[in-house]
Amino acid sequence: MANSCLSMHQVDAYPDNLFAVLPPVTACMDATTPGSRIVSLITDSPIRHRSRKPGDYLFRAGDEFRFLLVLNAGFAKTCYVSEDGREQTTGFHLPGDILGLDAVAAGAYGCDGIAVDACEVLAIPYDAVIAHGQSNPALVGELYRAFSSEIRNERDLMLSLRSLPAEGRVAAFLLEMSLRFAARGFSATELQLRLTRQEIGSMLGLKLETVSRAFSRFAKLGLINVYLREIVLLDRDGLLGIIAKSTGRDRVRRKAPVTSLTAGIHDVFPISPAMRNSDRHIASQ
């Protein structure tokens, strides 16, 4: 394997159990990962650790959904295969990320989960999630937040996909990765991307050559240094400038009154602690 020595080096850098070194659940909720919070709430239930080596499948598209997987150490990617044969890398996952949230509704995984590096996952039986939730409301709330976070992250990525040209997407990708690495205690400036140009391009809707050219140009501009899959961020503002350069030519937004439904409801119908048992109240127009 071309990256075997690289991955060995990385694995040595991981703590044995990432969650052991993360802050406790009650502290600084935003600073830790959804995965760690949920795992800490289900420690007594059947959780399996599994060490995996690069290239291993964590799950496969079409597999029956039984487990939420929390990435405990290492890195993984998800590859989506649509029914008409298109395939692409859809996500890159860091320790603390939860995989499989998209599989709950369908009852089957919709994409392949593949270890990029040696990695270790905690497989939480969905049955246990359900069972624990009945006695532990905090877990349910955490799950809601984890789902919600995932949706928000996807939206943010889509926003970049839709509104930015190639170089802007690459710049946004680098800054995003920097944030995600930093949030997990990795370096925010020396990014071990671990993904091929092809995989990065697939995530961004670009061809591998376009990704390579963007990296080369950023390096020429002094914004980054490129050493194969390690990218060193030198000038964050410069990268932000790349993004800003392509934005701003959008239309001005339609002006509108400053009211909103929820604001109105809050004013007009303050929430009463008592549950009103009645038919749904229909406001006449």
Add this chain to the structure above:
Amino acid sequence: MANSCLSMHQVDAYPDNLFAVLPPVTACMDATTPGSRIVSLITDSPIRHRSRKPGDYLFRAGDEFRFLLVLNAGFAKTCYVSEDGREQTTGFHLPGDILGLDAVAAGAYGCDGIAVDACEVLAIPYDAVIAHGQSNPALVGELYRAFSSEIRNERDLMLSLRSLPAEGRVAAFLLEMSLRFAARGFSATELQLRLTRQEIGSMLGLKLETVSRAFSRFAKLGLINVYLREIVLLDRDGLLGIIAKSTGRDRVRRKAPVTSLTAGIHDVFPISPAMRNSDRHIASQ
């Protein structure tokens, strides 16, 4: 308003309460909407109906998150505004859709929700969702499914955004809208899109002229008829052909062993039936 007469016509076509005519919760889970199932589980809690007219804000980016909104009748869109000023239409929502799922984690709405047409929403206090979940496991399961569905839908859209050229995206958009309309009892072939070319383009990462040209070309090919914002699908296979034309030139997928982590776990640790939540329904494979 350019579409006021159109919207009046549409409003007349809505049943007074869409959920009243939808199948009951237990039947045909896939055929009904997440919103209807959840609403039917919280009928006794403070739910507010509000009629809205076109252009009204249902919620605004930055508003404190208090309510999940179930669109009961009419159509709405969500507009995302990123911190650096980019703005775009991110979603188009039909009766039965749930809005605000992405706001749970942040505690605030991240995008504007805007009525496209006269529409009516059920605002479900998140407090009530939490409270009811503690006594009603079925509701929690439904919520999980709703979240999960949303993630899956976003993924599917992103797949199209990343892998398809302009015409492919438009074709995929039309077929997707057809499915969504059909699932809610609207015509699957005569689509009242209700969105401007600009809004459609924004969702697909295209400029309005590109959308217009795609429509024109599809019409010239006899695949659709275009009457402003009403699109009549004439040849679904033809539209699929447009999509297929651009796919298939992807790389062959990396070959890999047929094992996966979850399959392995399944073999080693069979799930005990006692853990199974009776509410949970997994689609057979």
Add this chain to the structure above:
DNA sequence: CGGCCAGTTGATTATTCTCAACGCGCGTGG
């Protein structure tokens, strides 16, 4: 009427993809 907005269409430009060549590291097998 005249302005405005949504939509269509054409001409031109810019961006990105495609195709191709090449370098490099690393394994494999002669």
Add this chain to the structure above:
DNA sequence: CCACGCGCGTTGAGAATAATCAACTGGCCG
């Protein structure tokens, strides 16, 4: 050992695609 293949990455030239700029239509409304 070294040649070779192969995967990954870079770079260039040309082709294809989509964006941009611009003109024009039609409906609506003040």
